[in-house]
Amino acid sequence: MSDGEPPWPWQAEPRRSPPTLAGNPEAAVAFGLADDLDGLMDLTRMIAAVIPDDIDCTATWTVPSRGRCVLAIDLPEWKLQQTFHRLPHGLEVEFDMLVLAATSRRRGFTKRLIRNLAIAYARLRVAYIKVLANHIDGALVWARLGAQPLDAEYERTRLLERLVNDHETLGIAVEYLEDLYRTIERTPAPSLMRQVAAFEGEKGEPLGEMLLRNHAWQAYWDPRDPDLYNHLKDVVG
Incomplete structure (x- = not known):
């Protein structure tokens, strides 16, 4: 795997219906997650693709501190939150929350999200991803995706x-x-x-x-790990 963007055997599948950007998206751009608001919308559409396109959603970007940027989507049946940390070793992502409506499980939305994240995180040169694997099937899903215990x-x-x-x-x-x-x-x-x-x-x-199932564990991904790269190609490719 090269230092550039990995040649993932799939294309990004961004959300067709653009979410509404709220909070302080300009600060998220200044944080370095995109070159401009159009680029931030592209990133948001990729992450929000886990929510069905016919569901209206608002993506709230905030920068609570100089080294921390948060994306949150809060709907009655879908909840997503990611925190981007700017650290000396690079950009770290903390996957704080992912809750999917029961009606959307096993319909490919998680696979779509993981494919998008693989591409987005490579573009951003994310060095490390942390996850709290929980919420009924979360522990199982992240284990299958090759996450390792902290x-x-x-x-x-x-x-x-x-x-x-x-x-x-x-x-x-x-x-x-x-x-x-x-x-x-x-x-x-x-x-x-x-x-x-x-x-x-x-x-x-x-x-x-x-x-x-119904277990909870602290997990991480190292996107620079070639074993994870190969595993994800097999699992979601």
Whole structure:
């Protein structure tokens, strides 16, 4: 992967219906997220593509401090917030919130968003992305997308405790405990959550999904990581 924009095998799919820009979009431009308001609208349309085009939305940009810029979209059933931090090592993105309406799940909106973010973050030369993976299926989705735990050993311990203490409530049969426990215990940190998410029983029972659903964990992406690059091409390409 070169230092320039990666050759992603897809095109951006921005929101066809432009959102309304609110707050202080001029300050977001001055922060360095775009050359002008048209460029900021292009970025906003890419991020807001997770919301169906027929839903009116307002994207609020604020710059609470010199090194921090926030994008927020707050609708009754869709909520999104990202914070851009200007740090010595580069631009860092904190994915504070992503909530999708139940009617829009499994309809490709998350895949559309991830494709757009891959392109947008490359253009912005984002150095690091942090995510709180939660909200019902969030832990599972981010694991499948190749996110890594901020503290792998802490998350490993939490998963082992959840498996041992809650397997009956989660519906995980006793005969699979040893194999799943061993997978969690032995999988290297970079692929830990991804391997747990993919774990299945002998008959295809989605045991890893069952363990991760309604779980919450602190995740990160390193967009400079070639393994993540290749994984995303396989998952959302």
